[in-house]
Amino acid sequence: MGPLIPNGVITGDWDFVIALLIGIAFGFILEASGFSSSRNIAGVFYGYNFVVLRVFFTAVIVAMTGLLFFDYFGWIELDKIFILPTYLTPMIVGSIIMGFGFLLGGFCPGTSYTAIAIGKLDGIVFTIGLFLGIFLFSETFPLFKDFYYSGFLGNVTLTDVTGIPAAWFAFAFTVIALASFWFTMIIEKHIRKKITEYKF
Amino acid sequence: MKNINSNKNRPHYINPYFGGVLLGLLVILTVYITGRGLGASGAVKSAVVTTADAIVPIHAHTNPYYSKFISSDKSPMYNWLVFESLGIFFGGLLSGVIFRRVKKIRVERSPKITNKTRLTAALIGGILFGIGSQFGRGCSSGAALSGSATFSFGGVIVMLVLFGTGYAIAGLFKKLWI
Numbered sequence: 001m002g003p004l005i006p007n008g009v010i011t012g013d014w015d016f017v018i019a020l021l022i023g024i025a026f027g028f029i030l031e032a033s034g035f036s037s038s039r040n041i042a043g044v045f046y047g048y049n050f051v052v053l054r055v056f057f058t059a060v061i062v063a064m065t066g067l068l069f070f071d072y073f074g075w076i077e078l079d080k081i082f083i084l085p086t087y088l089t090p091m092i093v094g095s096i097i098m099g100f101g102f103l104l105g106g107f108c109p110g111t112s113y114t115a116i117a118i119g120k121l122d123g124i125v126f127t128i129g130l131f132l133g134i135f136l137f138s139e140t141f142p143l144f145k146d147f148y149y150s151g152f153l154g155n156v157t158l159t160d161v162t163g164i165p166a167a168w169f170a171f172a173f174t175v176i177a178l179a180s181f182w183f184t185m186i187i188e189k190h191i192r193k194k195i196t197e198y199k200f
Numbered sequence: 201m202k203n204i205n206s207n208k209n210r211p212h213y214i215n216p217y218f219g220g221v222l223l224g225l226l227v228i229l230t231v232y233i234t235g236r237g238l239g240a241s242g243a244v245k246s247a248v249v250t251t252a253d254a255i256v257p258i259h260a261h262t263n264p265y266y267s268k269f270i271s272s273d274k275s276p277m278y279n280w281l282v283f284e285s286l287g288i289f290f291g292g293l294l295s296g297v298i299f300r301r302v303k304k305i306r307v308e309r310s311p312k313i314t315n316k317t318r319l320t321a322a323l324i325g326g327i328l329f330g331i332g333s334q335f336g337r338g339c340s341s342g343a344a345l346s347g348s349a350t351f352s353f354g355g356v357i358v359m360l361v362l363f364g365t366g367y368a369i370a371g372l373f374k375k376l377w378i
Contacts, residue, residue, distance in 0.1 A: 003232060024290050031295035034213040037308060038308055043377075044363075045377075051213070054220060055217075059224040070228065083351075094336030095358045097332030109240035109339045110288055110341045117292035118301045132323075134248045135330075141264060142264060
C-alpha cells in the first residue's frame with residue numbers, strides 16, 4: 001500500500017499540507033528535545049551533554065527497524081522509496097566541511113530554524129550563513145562541477161554495497177547504539193562534575 | 201557564580217530517548233506517506249535559487265547549478281521541503297511556547313567568549329554547513345538521519361564522517377562552548 005503518495009493513494013494536492021504538518025511535528029520534537037540550544041548540541045563533542053547522540057541514534061534504530069517491519073507486513077514497498085544517491089568523494093568532503101560548520105556554528109540547518117523560533121540571534125545568523133554558503137557554492141559551481149558529480153555509485157543501499165541483508169545492519173546499529181547509550185552516560189556523569197560554565 | 205548548577209533555572213526538555221522514539225516514528229510516517237524522508241537544507245537552497253532567479257534571471261538560467269532547480273511553470277519555493285521547513289519553524293515555536301522558552305532576541309554563548317565572537321562563528325559555521333550540505337547531498341536531517349534510516353550507503357557515510365570530523369576537531373573550538 002505504502003508509500004502512499006508515490007502509489008497514488010493520497011493525491012498530490014495534499015502534498016504541501018502534509019509537508020507543513022510533518023514539519024511542525026519535526027520542529028516540535030527538535031525544540032522539545034533541547035536542539036534549539038547550540039550549547040546543548042555541541043555538548044556531544046565535549047562529553048558534557050549527549051542529548052544529540054541519544055535522540056539521533058534512537059531515531060535511526062527505531063526508523064530502521066520500523067521500516068523493516070512495515071516491509072515484512074507488506075505495508076510499504078521498500079523498493080519504491082527514495083534512496084539517497086551516493087557520490088562517494090564529494091559526500092565525504094561535504095561531510096568534513098559540515099563537521100567544521102557544526103563545531104563553529106553549533107547548529108545544523110533544521111535545529112537553527114527552531115532556534116530562530118524561540119528568539120536566538122545566533123540561530124538567525126547561522127541561517128543567514130547557510131544562505132550565503134549555498135549562494136557561494138552555486139556561484140562557483142562551474143569550478144567544482146566535475147568533482148560534484150564524481151564517485152557516483154548509484155542510489156545504493158548498504159545491502160547493495162556489501163551484500164549483507166538490511167536486518168543485520170539494523171541489528172548491528174541497535175547493538176552499537178545501546179552500548180553507546182550506556183558508555184556515554186558514564187562519560188557524561190564524569191565530565192559534568194568538572195564543568196561549571198554550563199547549566200544542566 | 202554560585203548555584204550555576206542548581207536546578208532552579210534548568211530548562212525543561214523531554215526525555216531524549218522518548219524524543220528519539222518520536223523522531224524515529226516520524227521518519228517512518230514520512231517515508232510511509234511520501235516515499236522519502238525529512239530534510240532541512242533544501243529549503244534554504246530553494247530560497248537561494250528563487251533570489252537568484254528574481255534578481256538576475258538570465259544568470260540563474262545559465263548557471264548549471266541554479267538551472268537544475270528552475271522550472272518554467274512554478275517557483276522553486278513551491279517545494280515540499282520549503283513547506284516542511286516552515287513547519288519546523290512553527291513546530292519549534294509551538295514547543296517553545298509550551299515549555300516557556302520563547303523570549304526576546306538573545307545570543308547563547310559560552311561565558312568565555314563575546315557575543316561578537318559567537319555570532320562570527322555562527323555565521324562562518326552556517327556558510328560552511330551550506331557549502332558542505334550541497335556536496336553531501338543533504339545535511340544531518342536529509343542525509344545523515346533519513347539517509348541512514350533508509351539504509352542508504354551515502355547517508356551512513358555522511359553520518360559517520362560528519363560526526364567523526366566533529367570529534368576529530370572538537371579540541372580546536374573548545375573555547376566556543378565550554
